[in-house]
Amino acid sequence: MGVKAFLPFTLILIIVAASWGCHSANERELPILGFPKIIEGDTIPHTIPDFSFVNQDSQWVTNETFGDAVYVTDFFFTSCPTICPKLTRSMLRMYEEFEGRDDVLFLSHTIDVRRDSVPRLRLYAENLGVTSDRWHFVTGDRDKIYDIAEDYMSIAVEDEDAPGGFDHSGWLILIDKNRHIRSYCDGTKDEEVDRLMEDIKILLDES
Protein backbone atom coordinates (compact mmCIF):
# COMPACT_ATOMS: atom_id res chain seq x y z
CA MET A 1 0.00 0.00 0.00
CA GLY A 2 1.14 3.51 0.64
CA VAL A 3 2.14 5.67 -2.32
CA LYS A 4 1.55 2.96 -4.92
CA ALA A 5 -2.18 2.77 -4.18
CA PHE A 6 -2.62 6.40 -5.02
CA LEU A 7 -0.76 6.17 -8.30
CA PRO A 8 -3.72 5.06 -10.49
CA PHE A 9 -5.92 7.78 -9.01
CA THR A 10 -3.30 10.40 -9.61
CA LEU A 11 -2.87 9.24 -13.19
CA ILE A 12 -6.62 9.35 -13.81
CA LEU A 13 -6.78 12.80 -12.27
CA ILE A 14 -3.99 14.05 -14.53
CA ILE A 15 -5.63 12.59 -17.64
CA VAL A 16 -9.01 14.11 -16.75
CA ALA A 17 -7.45 17.50 -16.05
CA ALA A 18 -5.44 17.41 -19.27
CA SER A 19 -8.42 16.45 -21.44
CA TRP A 20 -10.54 19.08 -19.73
CA GLY A 21 -7.89 21.66 -20.58
CA CYS A 22 -7.87 20.61 -24.25
CA HIS A 23 -11.63 20.56 -24.29
CA SER A 24 -12.00 24.14 -23.12
CA ALA A 25 -9.25 25.38 -25.45
CA ASN A 26 -10.83 23.92 -28.58
CA GLU A 27 -14.46 24.53 -27.78
CA ARG A 28 -14.06 28.13 -26.65
CA GLU A 29 -17.30 29.86 -27.44
CA LEU A 30 -17.76 33.57 -27.93
CA PRO A 31 -20.47 35.10 -25.77
CA ILE A 32 -23.10 37.49 -27.10
CA LEU A 33 -22.12 40.80 -25.55
CA GLY A 34 -24.28 43.73 -24.46
CA PHE A 35 -27.37 44.09 -22.32
CA PRO A 36 -30.22 41.79 -23.39
CA LYS A 37 -33.75 43.18 -23.55
CA ILE A 38 -36.67 41.31 -22.03
CA ILE A 39 -39.81 41.72 -24.09
CA GLU A 40 -42.94 39.84 -23.00
CA GLY A 41 -40.91 37.28 -21.15
CA ASP A 42 -38.52 36.64 -24.05
CA THR A 43 -34.89 37.53 -23.70
CA ILE A 44 -33.67 39.37 -26.79
CA PRO A 45 -29.86 39.67 -26.94
CA HIS A 46 -28.33 43.03 -27.78
CA THR A 47 -28.65 43.54 -31.55
CA ILE A 48 -27.19 46.15 -33.89
CA PRO A 49 -30.16 48.17 -35.24
CA ASP A 50 -30.82 48.98 -38.91
CA PHE A 51 -28.41 51.48 -40.40
CA SER A 52 -27.66 52.99 -43.76
CA PHE A 53 -24.55 55.03 -44.46
CA VAL A 54 -22.64 56.04 -47.60
CA ASN A 55 -19.22 54.54 -48.34
CA GLN A 56 -16.10 55.77 -50.14
CA ASP A 57 -17.60 54.78 -53.52
CA SER A 58 -20.86 56.66 -52.86
CA GLN A 59 -22.68 53.37 -52.36
CA TRP A 60 -25.20 52.73 -49.60
CA VAL A 61 -23.93 50.44 -46.86
CA THR A 62 -26.62 48.77 -44.74
CA ASN A 63 -26.94 45.68 -42.57
CA GLU A 64 -27.66 43.71 -45.74
CA THR A 65 -24.30 44.72 -47.20
CA PHE A 66 -22.69 42.31 -44.76
CA GLY A 67 -25.12 39.44 -45.42
CA ASP A 68 -23.68 36.25 -43.98
CA ALA A 69 -20.26 37.77 -43.36
CA VAL A 70 -18.84 38.72 -39.99
CA TYR A 71 -17.41 42.22 -39.74
CA VAL A 72 -15.05 44.30 -37.63
CA THR A 73 -15.97 47.92 -37.04
CA ASP A 74 -14.34 51.04 -35.59
CA PHE A 75 -14.80 54.80 -35.31
CA PHE A 76 -12.18 57.21 -36.65
CA PHE A 77 -11.65 60.41 -38.62
CA THR A 78 -9.18 61.11 -41.39
CA SER A 79 -7.47 64.11 -39.75
CA CYS A 80 -7.12 62.39 -36.37
CA PRO A 81 -3.75 63.09 -34.74
CA THR A 82 -3.94 60.57 -31.89
CA ILE A 83 -4.94 56.90 -31.92
CA CYS A 84 -6.67 56.58 -35.33
CA PRO A 85 -3.52 55.77 -37.34
CA LYS A 86 -2.81 52.93 -34.95
CA LEU A 87 -6.43 51.69 -35.13
CA THR A 88 -6.36 51.84 -38.90
CA ARG A 89 -3.09 49.94 -38.93
CA SER A 90 -4.59 47.23 -36.74
CA MET A 91 -7.62 47.04 -39.05
CA LEU A 92 -5.23 46.83 -42.02
CA ARG A 93 -3.36 43.97 -40.35
CA MET A 94 -6.61 42.02 -40.05
CA TYR A 95 -7.64 42.98 -43.60
CA GLU A 96 -4.38 41.45 -44.82
CA GLU A 97 -4.68 38.40 -42.54
CA PHE A 98 -8.08 37.53 -44.05
CA GLU A 99 -7.09 38.50 -47.62
CA GLY A 100 -9.22 36.75 -50.22
CA ARG A 101 -12.07 35.94 -47.86
CA ASP A 102 -15.38 37.64 -48.56
CA ASP A 103 -16.88 36.47 -45.26
CA VAL A 104 -14.71 38.78 -43.13
CA LEU A 105 -15.47 42.44 -43.84
CA PHE A 106 -14.49 45.78 -42.33
CA LEU A 107 -16.49 48.92 -41.55
CA SER A 108 -14.96 52.22 -40.42
CA HIS A 109 -17.29 55.07 -39.43
CA THR A 110 -16.01 58.63 -39.61
CA ILE A 111 -17.10 60.74 -36.66
CA ASP A 112 -16.10 63.97 -38.43
CA VAL A 113 -18.93 64.00 -41.00
CA ARG A 114 -18.46 67.70 -41.76
CA ARG A 115 -14.93 67.29 -43.09
CA ASP A 116 -14.82 63.62 -44.09
CA SER A 117 -16.81 63.76 -47.32
CA VAL A 118 -17.05 60.82 -49.72
CA PRO A 119 -14.08 62.03 -51.85
CA ARG A 120 -11.96 62.42 -48.72
CA LEU A 121 -12.83 58.92 -47.57
CA ARG A 122 -12.07 57.60 -51.04
CA LEU A 123 -8.62 59.24 -51.01
CA TYR A 124 -7.99 57.79 -47.55
CA ALA A 125 -8.91 54.28 -48.72
CA GLU A 126 -6.81 54.66 -51.87
CA ASN A 127 -3.78 55.80 -49.89
CA LEU A 128 -4.28 52.79 -47.68
CA GLY A 129 -4.50 50.52 -50.72
CA VAL A 130 -7.84 48.95 -49.76
CA THR A 131 -11.14 48.65 -51.63
CA SER A 132 -14.82 48.67 -50.72
CA ASP A 133 -15.05 44.99 -51.70
CA ARG A 134 -14.00 44.26 -48.14
CA TRP A 135 -13.53 47.53 -46.28
CA HIS A 136 -16.15 50.27 -46.14
CA PHE A 137 -15.34 53.78 -44.94
CA VAL A 138 -18.70 55.37 -44.25
CA THR A 139 -20.15 58.77 -43.51
CA GLY A 140 -23.72 59.87 -42.94
CA ASP A 141 -25.97 61.76 -40.58
CA ARG A 142 -23.86 62.82 -37.60
CA ASP A 143 -26.37 61.90 -34.91
CA LYS A 144 -27.04 58.51 -36.46
CA ILE A 145 -23.33 57.71 -36.39
CA TYR A 146 -23.01 58.88 -32.79
CA ASP A 147 -26.09 56.84 -31.85
CA ILE A 148 -24.90 53.66 -33.49
CA ALA A 149 -21.53 54.08 -31.76
CA GLU A 150 -23.43 53.46 -28.52
CA ASP A 151 -24.96 50.31 -29.99
CA TYR A 152 -21.42 49.15 -30.74
CA MET A 153 -20.61 50.04 -27.10
CA SER A 154 -18.21 52.70 -28.32
CA ILE A 155 -17.90 56.40 -27.67
CA ALA A 156 -17.96 59.10 -30.34
CA VAL A 157 -18.45 62.71 -29.31
CA GLU A 158 -17.42 66.14 -30.47
CA ASP A 159 -15.10 67.72 -27.92
CA GLU A 160 -13.26 70.96 -28.54
CA ASP A 161 -10.66 70.11 -25.93
CA ALA A 162 -9.74 66.75 -27.44
CA PRO A 163 -6.85 66.67 -29.94
CA GLY A 164 -8.36 67.07 -33.41
CA GLY A 165 -11.75 68.08 -31.98
CA PHE A 166 -13.27 64.64 -31.34
CA ASP A 167 -13.18 62.16 -28.55
CA HIS A 168 -13.63 58.49 -29.27
CA SER A 169 -12.83 55.05 -27.96
CA GLY A 170 -10.28 52.80 -29.61
CA TRP A 171 -12.33 49.61 -29.65
CA LEU A 172 -12.43 47.27 -32.61
CA ILE A 173 -15.73 45.40 -32.44
CA LEU A 174 -16.56 42.03 -33.98
CA ILE A 175 -20.15 41.51 -35.20
CA ASP A 176 -21.61 38.18 -36.32
CA LYS A 177 -24.09 37.57 -39.15
CA ASN A 178 -26.99 37.85 -36.70
CA ARG A 179 -26.00 41.43 -35.80
CA HIS A 180 -24.69 40.45 -32.36
CA ILE A 181 -21.48 41.75 -30.79
CA ARG A 182 -19.28 38.72 -30.16
CA SER A 183 -15.90 40.17 -29.28
CA TYR A 184 -13.90 43.38 -29.11
CA CYS A 185 -10.39 44.59 -28.40
CA ASP A 186 -8.31 47.69 -27.81
CA GLY A 187 -7.10 48.48 -31.33
CA THR A 188 -3.97 50.21 -30.08
CA LYS A 189 -2.54 46.98 -28.58
CA ASP A 190 -1.06 44.46 -31.01
CA GLU A 191 -1.46 41.46 -28.72
CA GLU A 192 -5.17 42.23 -28.22
CA VAL A 193 -5.61 42.48 -31.98
CA ASP A 194 -3.97 39.05 -32.32
CA ARG A 195 -6.54 37.69 -29.89
CA LEU A 196 -9.39 39.31 -31.85
CA MET A 197 -8.12 37.58 -35.02
CA GLU A 198 -8.32 34.26 -33.16
CA ASP A 199 -11.89 35.16 -32.16
CA ILE A 200 -12.75 35.84 -35.81
CA LYS A 201 -11.58 32.32 -36.67
CA ILE A 202 -13.68 30.86 -33.85
CA LEU A 203 -16.70 32.79 -35.12
CA LEU A 204 -16.13 31.54 -38.68
CA ASP A 205 -15.96 27.93 -37.45
CA GLU A 206 -19.24 28.43 -35.65
CA SER A 207 -21.28 29.00 -38.82
Place this chain on the structure above:
Amino acid sequence: MNLKLLVSGIFIGLSLIYFTAVSCNFNPYSQGEWLYRTHCASCHMEDGSGLRDLIPSLHQSPFLTGEQIHSTACLIRYGIKRPDPFDPKVETYPMPPLHQLTETEITNILNYIGNHFGNRAGYVNPIKLQEKLDNCPNAVPRKY
Protein backbone atom coordinates in the same frame (compact mmCIF):
# COMPACT_ATOMS: atom_id res chain seq x y z
CA MET B 1 38.90 51.81 11.67
CA ASN B 2 37.68 48.38 10.59
CA LEU B 3 34.13 49.67 10.15
CA LYS B 4 35.34 52.50 7.92
CA LEU B 5 37.16 50.02 5.72
CA LEU B 6 34.09 47.81 5.49
CA VAL B 7 31.77 50.69 4.56
CA SER B 8 34.06 52.04 1.87
CA GLY B 9 34.58 48.48 0.60
CA ILE B 10 30.84 47.97 0.23
CA PHE B 11 30.50 51.40 -1.37
CA ILE B 12 33.19 50.73 -3.96
CA GLY B 13 31.79 47.26 -4.65
CA LEU B 14 28.25 48.54 -5.18
CA SER B 15 29.31 51.37 -7.45
CA LEU B 16 31.35 48.92 -9.53
CA ILE B 17 28.29 46.70 -9.96
CA TYR B 18 26.15 49.74 -10.78
CA PHE B 19 28.49 51.13 -13.44
CA THR B 20 28.98 47.73 -15.05
CA ALA B 21 25.20 47.29 -15.24
CA VAL B 22 24.69 50.77 -16.68
CA SER B 23 27.42 50.51 -19.28
CA CYS B 24 26.18 47.08 -20.40
CA ASN B 25 22.75 48.50 -21.18
CA PHE B 26 24.05 51.79 -22.53
CA ASN B 27 21.57 53.39 -24.88
CA PRO B 28 22.75 56.77 -26.18
CA TYR B 29 19.26 57.66 -27.38
CA SER B 30 17.13 57.03 -24.30
CA GLN B 31 15.53 60.49 -24.13
CA GLY B 32 15.15 60.60 -27.90
CA GLU B 33 13.47 57.23 -27.93
CA TRP B 34 11.12 58.24 -25.13
CA LEU B 35 10.25 61.53 -26.84
CA TYR B 36 9.72 59.73 -30.15
CA ARG B 37 7.24 57.35 -28.51
CA THR B 38 5.44 60.23 -26.84
CA HIS B 39 5.22 62.67 -29.73
CA CYS B 40 5.75 60.80 -33.00
CA ALA B 41 4.88 57.12 -32.66
CA SER B 42 1.10 57.52 -32.71
CA CYS B 43 1.37 58.37 -36.42
CA HIS B 44 4.79 57.10 -37.58
CA MET B 45 4.35 53.99 -35.38
CA GLU B 46 6.78 52.62 -32.79
CA ASP B 47 8.72 50.79 -35.48
CA GLY B 48 8.82 53.89 -37.74
CA SER B 49 7.00 52.14 -40.56
CA GLY B 50 4.24 54.73 -40.98
CA LEU B 51 0.98 53.73 -42.68
CA ARG B 52 1.15 52.93 -46.40
CA ASP B 53 0.67 56.14 -48.43
CA LEU B 54 -1.12 57.94 -45.61
CA ILE B 55 1.82 58.44 -43.27
CA PRO B 56 5.41 58.28 -44.53
CA SER B 57 7.74 55.60 -43.25
CA LEU B 58 10.92 56.74 -41.51
CA HIS B 59 12.89 53.77 -42.79
CA GLN B 60 15.86 54.95 -44.86
CA SER B 61 14.21 58.34 -45.04
CA PRO B 62 15.68 61.03 -47.36
CA PHE B 63 14.92 63.52 -44.55
CA LEU B 64 17.20 61.63 -42.17
CA THR B 65 20.53 61.64 -43.98
CA GLY B 66 23.68 63.41 -42.80
CA GLU B 67 22.97 66.39 -45.10
CA GLN B 68 19.25 66.71 -44.48
CA ILE B 69 18.84 65.90 -40.81
CA HIS B 70 19.41 69.44 -39.49
CA SER B 71 16.70 70.87 -41.78
CA THR B 72 14.31 68.20 -40.55
CA ALA B 73 14.31 70.01 -37.18
CA CYS B 74 12.12 72.66 -38.84
CA LEU B 75 9.57 70.01 -39.83
CA ILE B 76 9.39 68.74 -36.26
CA ARG B 77 8.98 72.21 -34.75
CA TYR B 78 6.66 73.85 -37.30
CA GLY B 79 5.03 70.80 -38.89
CA ILE B 80 4.10 70.45 -42.54
CA LYS B 81 1.33 72.74 -43.72
CA ARG B 82 -0.44 72.61 -47.05
CA PRO B 83 -3.78 73.62 -48.59
CA ASP B 84 -6.56 71.12 -48.11
CA PRO B 85 -6.80 69.15 -51.40
CA PHE B 86 -10.61 69.30 -51.24
CA ASP B 87 -10.92 72.85 -49.94
CA PRO B 88 -7.86 74.85 -51.09
CA LYS B 89 -8.81 77.93 -49.07
CA VAL B 90 -8.25 76.02 -45.86
CA GLU B 91 -4.74 75.15 -44.69
CA THR B 92 -4.22 71.81 -43.01
CA TYR B 93 -1.39 70.19 -41.15
CA PRO B 94 -0.70 66.69 -42.50
CA MET B 95 2.11 66.73 -39.93
CA PRO B 96 1.20 68.76 -36.83
CA PRO B 97 3.75 71.18 -35.30
CA LEU B 98 5.42 70.45 -31.95
CA HIS B 99 6.14 73.97 -30.70
CA GLN B 100 6.59 72.76 -27.15
CA LEU B 101 9.81 70.86 -27.81
CA THR B 102 13.10 72.54 -26.94
CA GLU B 103 16.18 72.48 -29.20
CA THR B 104 17.72 69.81 -26.98
CA GLU B 105 14.65 67.62 -27.23
CA ILE B 106 14.50 67.98 -31.02
CA THR B 107 18.21 67.11 -31.16
CA ASN B 108 17.61 63.97 -29.12
CA ILE B 109 14.68 62.88 -31.28
CA LEU B 110 16.77 63.41 -34.43
CA ASN B 111 19.70 61.50 -32.95
CA TYR B 112 17.36 58.61 -32.22
CA ILE B 113 15.49 58.42 -35.55
CA GLY B 114 18.56 59.45 -37.56
CA ASN B 115 20.40 56.37 -36.32
CA HIS B 116 17.49 53.92 -36.25
CA PHE B 117 15.13 52.46 -38.83
CA GLY B 118 18.01 51.91 -41.28
CA ASN B 119 19.11 55.55 -41.20
CA ARG B 120 22.81 56.45 -40.89
CA ALA B 121 22.77 60.19 -40.29
CA GLY B 122 25.36 60.21 -37.52
CA TYR B 123 25.14 62.65 -34.61
CA VAL B 124 23.37 65.97 -34.91
CA ASN B 125 25.51 69.07 -34.51
CA PRO B 126 23.65 71.32 -32.03
CA ILE B 127 25.14 74.55 -33.42
CA LYS B 128 24.12 73.70 -36.96
CA LEU B 129 20.69 72.67 -35.71
CA GLN B 130 20.22 76.01 -33.93
CA GLU B 131 21.21 77.87 -37.12
CA LYS B 132 18.63 75.92 -39.13
CA LEU B 133 15.92 76.47 -36.50
CA ASP B 134 16.60 80.22 -36.51
CA ASN B 135 15.98 80.33 -40.26
CA CYS B 136 13.18 77.89 -40.84
CA PRO B 137 11.46 78.48 -44.20
CA ASN B 138 8.20 77.17 -42.74
CA ALA B 139 8.40 79.16 -39.48
CA VAL B 140 5.17 80.59 -38.11
CA PRO B 141 4.85 82.51 -34.86
CA ARG B 142 3.54 80.36 -32.07
CA LYS B 143 -0.10 80.90 -31.15
CA TYR B 144 -0.87 80.92 -27.43
